[in-house]
Amino acid sequence: MxxxxxxxxxxxxxxxxxxxxxxxxxxAGVAVLALGVAFVLGVSASMPAVVDSGDVELSAEMLxxxxxxxxxxxxxxxxxxxxxxxxxxxxxxxxxxxxxxxxxxxxxxxxxxxxxxxxxxxxxxxxxxxxxxxxxxxxxxxxxxxADAVADQTSTATSTGSAHGELVVCIDPGHQLKANLDTEPVGPGSSDLKPKVTGGATGAVTKQTEHALALIISNKVKERLEAQGVTVVMTRVTDAVDISNRQRAEVANKVNAQLFVRIHADGSVNADIQGISTLYPANNSWVSPIEARSMRAARLIQDATVKATGATDRGLTPRGDIAGFNWSTVPSALIETGFLSSPVEDKLLASREYQDKLADGIAAGILAYLDV
Ligand SMILES: [Zn+2]
The missing domain is CATH 3.30.10.20 (Trypsin Inhibitor V; Chain A)
Structure with missing residues (x-):
């Protein structure tokens, strides 16, 4: 720069x-008003019960x-x-x-x-x-x-990234204050368009928002990784941003991260559904170079987080339709940390103790992947 x-x-x-x-x-010093946001929940044909599935366009936003x-x-x-x-x-x-x-x-x-x-x-x-x-x-x-930023950024990424042995993890707290339903290609060269970033889930009882929760957990994971000497690059550090899923992946690409970890929470029309799952890129030519490593990272993160929290293990989900994966050139995984639509899990997710357990687990999985 x-x-x-x-x-x-x-x-x-x-x-x-x-x-x-x-x-x-x-x-600093800017008072940003929290806008009242309501979400209309949609339902996907392929995943009928789950409302939030990474960056899939399953929800629409109303002001x-x-x-x-x-x-x-x-x-x-x-x-x-x-x-x-x-x-x-x-x-x-x-x-x-x-x-x-x-x-x-x-x-x-x-x-x-x-x-x-x-x-x-x-x-x-x-x-x-x-x-x-x-x-x-x-x-x-x-x-x-x-145009002048290209060479500068690239050299920064190369000199501080994996080429010099430094461990770099990019963390992407899911969603943002306001959805951006403008579209972008689902992958490089694709004519299949998807919303840049959808609205997330909302707590059934607490009314906490997924974007705020994701940032809290992400910051806790960041602290734990940095304590082990890992460099952490965040795609966003506030909720009032406008960053598409493609742009989030490009942040991870630019810093040549060893791993791109995306943190979300789930939603469902069924309030009884609970548990943690981890998504990873699979089943298309864009992600074939990163699929095996992504699956390994997803497995380690999923297992460590289920162990740390005692949550229901909903396993791994391979996905070929997620822009934030398809634009990534580095291994990637997306953890759904629990269901905000479940009154029980919503309250757990709002508690500092449970957030700490989640962060302990996610960080342990990432460190295991990095072999730290
Ligand atoms: Zn989400």
Missing amino acids: PRSRVARRGNKRERTKKNVTWLSVSI DTSSQQELTAQVAPDAATALIEVPDVCGMQLEEAETLLAVAGFSVIRVPTPVGESQPGVVLTQDPVQGSRISAGSDVSLVYAD
């Missing part, structure tokens, strides 16, 4: 770099505008603390996006990322996401495709 391309302040850059996170940048208005009224009781809605600038040219945001009253932080298959200069993601309401003058980070 060339220094000259960063428009504003190095300390934001430094934080970004320390987290080794390109696609999501946390913004609960009444609760959004309520929340706004509480946070902004008068004009002095008025909040402004962040516009959608993804897909625009950087300069155009900066102008729009400046007119709206925001400051912009540029975060260059390698071009990949994007057009140079195009804004790929924004943080906070569109529709967030934040105070005037707040920072909005724009991750944009920068």
